[in-house]
Amino acid sequence: MVKQQLMFTVEVPGSPEVAGEGKPRRHFLHADKPFVGCPPEASNLHENLLRGVKLSGDSPYLGSRPVTNGVPGPYVWQTYNEVLKRVKNLGSGFAHRDLGVDSAVGLFSINRPEWIIAEHACFLHSCITVPLYDTLGADAIEFIVNQSELGLVVATKDKAKILLDIKERLPTLKHLVIMDTPDEELIAKGKGLDVEVISIIDLEREGAEKPKEGTLPTKDTIATICYTSGTTGLPKGVMLSHENLLSFTAATRSLVDSNSVCNYNKDDCYISYLPLAHVFERIVQVCLTWAGARIGFYQGDTLKLLDDVAELKPTIFASVPRLYNRIYDKVLQGVKAKGGIGAMLFKKAFAAKKAYLASGHTNHMLWDNLVFSKVRARLGGRVRLMLTGAAPISADVMDFLRICFSAMVIEGYGQTETSGGASVTDGRDLSSGHIGGPAPHCEIKLIDVPEMGYTSKDEPHPRGEICIRGTNVFKGYYKNPEKTAETLDKDGWCHTGDVGRWDSQGRLQIIDRVKNIFKLAQGEYIAPEKIELVYQKHEIVAQSFVYGDSLQATLVAIIVPDEDVIKQWVISKGLPSKPLAELCQDQAVRKAVLKELEDYGRAEGLKGFENVKNIYLEPNQFTPESGLMTPTFKLKRHEAKKYYQKQIDEMYAAISS
Template identity: 70%
Template sequence: MIQLPSSWTVEVPGSPDVPGETKPRRHYLEADQPIQGCPTEAQSGYEVFLRGVKMSGDQPYLGNRPMNAGVAGPYVWETYNQVHARIKNLGSGFTKRGLVANDAVGLFSVNRPEWVIAEQASFTISAVTVPLYDTLGIEAIDYIMNQVEVKTVVATQDKAKILLGMKDKLSTLALLVIMDGCDAEFIAACKEKGIEAVSIADLEKEGSENPATGTLATKDTLATICYTSGTTGTPKGVMLSHENLMSFCAASQAGIAKGAVYNYTKNDVYISYLPLAHVFERAIQVCLTYVGARLGFYQGDTLKLLDDVAELKPTIFASVPRLFNRIYDKVMQGVKAKGGLAAMLFNKAFAAKKAGLANGQITHFLWDSLVFGKVRARLGGRVRVMLTGAAPISADVMDFLRICFSAHVHEGYGQTETSAGAAVTDIRDISTGHIGAPCPSGEIKLVDVPSMNYTSLDKPHPRGEICVRGNNVFKGYYKSPEKTAEVLDKDGWCHTGDVGMWDAQGHLVIIDRVKNIFKLAQGEYIAPEKIEMVYQKHELVGQTFVYGDSLQACLVAIVVPDEDTFKRWAVQQGLPEKSIPELCAEDATRKAVLKALAEFGKAEGLKGFENVKDVFLEPKPFTPDNGLMTPTFKLKRHEAKIKYQSQIDAMYAAIGSA
């Protein structure tokens, strides 16, 4: 049995007592160590790549699946050395086109090898990358391009056409570098608008002829302006230095040395599908590039992701809870549907492995092959470690992943403003319901939130807003000192807006959100995300949006049914056999769903005022494409409220007249 510490965090030695906040805390193995910033052999993002070249020169680095008659073929790989040549040539091409240090380079595509190559080429000349993504909306792209005065964008042709259509608003745009090639017609269309268009292959070729070099970045050079989509308002440009981008890599290397982090190596394979426009995916890729590992890219369609995974057979899989929840639901529903001996065997195996988790065991000599092999095959059969972040994940799902995939699972916590990594679970700690300890790249304290009755003196555990300080904390919001001052204080603490608690074992636990709460008419405070997490564990629920009007005494919800279970459940309830949209429109269906959720919520410990009193059934999922979710699958509450205002009003009217 693994000997675990009594507390996973300790107070930073010598830190003063400050009224209204806890003392800063760090991982118990890092209290007297320097805060990590740059990994040992790299002082910039480009040097991270050079270290990967040193580790794996002629070994595969970036892989994709070429299409043949609309069908994706096997993965085709470029080696570290081949990619290195492309990066140098493209960087030279940038220099020949007049790009210099601190110029902005827009990156606009789904994940693909050229995205990585273009960013690294930018780093060779100290240019600043500005990721773009159309799920932000045209207005946001307009805002970003003009705020940063982007002259050069590297994009796929479909994304370039969006920019071309917006040219009248984009006064600074002068050069489009097309990742997937451009034909004479497109080049001519760009020329008419005063834009030069060139394929990335042609620009690399130009760069290879009489190579030109620019200024290499240092750890303090601005690396990227990463715009956060947020859930409301105008996007904010988070300025991250090269050290910020590397801090998660340095922290993980420190954790590996102490046995706290999974020891990833050049032999690992990773599937890249989480948006590269977001810092979580980029932080992971920095870590894996540093050790010379392989990065295989998905086709660009999340509906075909599992096909790509089956082909690639990754050893490392990162995702957001939404996908892990779906896998969990599908497996558990399948077991329930089979019933009989198969279900009995699965449940026996699951219970045996869950008991083993208490001793730190994630494998079993019998059950792994006999029962869980088919589950593991869903992710290619070779996954050894999983990472989850961007939103809380339930304890049930965390246990499920460890049991069914025999994988180590790291849950991380952070924001764009903390370079993705603020806290992470220790690989030796198989307890659930928390987000571990601060990453070695920073430290964390809790600050009182009097309006919500959270204080550092609370018993039995101190509570307050989570604040982060260290080499992972951003430099500020671009051209926005007022917004910067709201989040980044004079002592370098980033105020996250999340409410946390230090538990009895020194874990950090997220318990609330400073802004995402509201008060009902009778004075009860509501944290909707907590309630949504409960409901989304129910087999009927795919997604949900819980809302409470401050002039009302109860909650209502918009519920998107789980399409795989909803129709079968409806038949069991004696409801008519109809399509999902037709079922959603039936009042009898709505009442049956409301009854099921009320019973489930009560069983899960929701208080009476936390259980919704009415629901509207929405057959169409919330997605980034329809503007109801951010690209990292966080619900946009403001937009959801606007879209469903008439349904919300109707539900409250019905409750009032009942």
């Protein structure tokens, strides 16, 4: 563990004083060095694949689980050499469809090997990939296809049907390449709409028979247009270059020697289930491909994810806080339900290892084998590196992961516009409650937000909107100069909309959101995400949506309870047991839960006006499929407000009555 006095970031030497903003800060080992961009031996993403091939040619690269009669079998692997051959053949097939430099190619499926193969085939010919995902809704898909003028989309059968159903509104679409086997009905439907429907295997075969060289990209070539799901309005197309997507690999490799990050290598194994349509998963896979590691894909059903993990036994696991919170809740619920000696032993082991964290250790010879091996087995038993991103994670959960899994746990912060990770925690730093500092591919500064009372001159900790500049920052929003100018200033700084502060060791903490705030009638500013994070730490709460009307003086919330917990909890309170839907409608249960959350909120430091004054219990979880969450499980506030407007009005009416 690093010494407590170590400063993790330093001000950029020679940076000028600018009114209304703090000086830029960089990683302490890279303050006076240029930003890293591309890693060794890879100036574009095709060369990144070639490096993986050089290291692991006949070793496994991409794995999947064939399902026979509903029963998944063991993982079946394609080697690096086999994948490269498929990439070249498919790339030639693309070229025979007149795809070349800057041609846009759509990718529309859940994570699977063909997604990766198709993307690399695009890179071989300097094409631009445009990921699609159906949780956006038909209108957004139509918008993306038409704005990027997609002529060819590589998709699974089910996704191809979605496109054919709206083909009359997609004038540029001419070819659908099917990752699984297309049926005659799909082929006929495409033919009737003047769309070629061809299997990926047939197109690869065609490319093998008629090889065609492509034009390789440079580091500045646009690699992908990654459309943000957003929380309001139409999605924006974030243009990311090859260097943008490679910069995180370069940043992590530059820190390996200092033990700031784990030395991932060709012996590592990773489970892929986070959406490839989003940049977090993409940059993780870029890192692993550069290192020649193996990547196994889940079956496609998150409910079966832990079964896939048990089969694959990954050494690296990446997730979002939503899943880590569920693991945390379930383990602690199990300990509580077990009671007796088992619970006492777990608590003793947990306390001992928490003290170990403070002294810089994640391993304990006795407790790891005696108590925590069963927890580690939930993720296959071999995980040594855990990554979390996309949303804030609580300090309690971070400590839990380090204690129970004895792994290096790295939290990253960033956006699509910063190619994912911009700030990362140092692997040697076992403290929690912060997101580390800028990685060596960027620098970060804070600019004043006077209307919220945050300034870069605040004592003892400077505060302000987080701005990021470096080789990871996007090139602009596709065909949208107005929105680009709002986010990317003339000096190359990306304005994130997040409010942060530097702590005493130069680490960044997220404390607020410029855009996701509202003012109550009495003039108090509210950051709903902060309050939701508090409530979701309570075992009763699976999900929450906190809302405040500017004409009202109080907050209300939609609470999705954890079904297993609330059923036991109501019994402990002397209330009758019922099915979840009926419990949620029971006024006595609602009042008891509200009182519980009020008490908990005060104990967790929420101010009086931050605690909700009425709640609605919702039995169904917020999901991307329901339109209430983005595919990376961020709440769509605008959509949630519209969806629950009736309940919101009723809660406020009850408060005022």
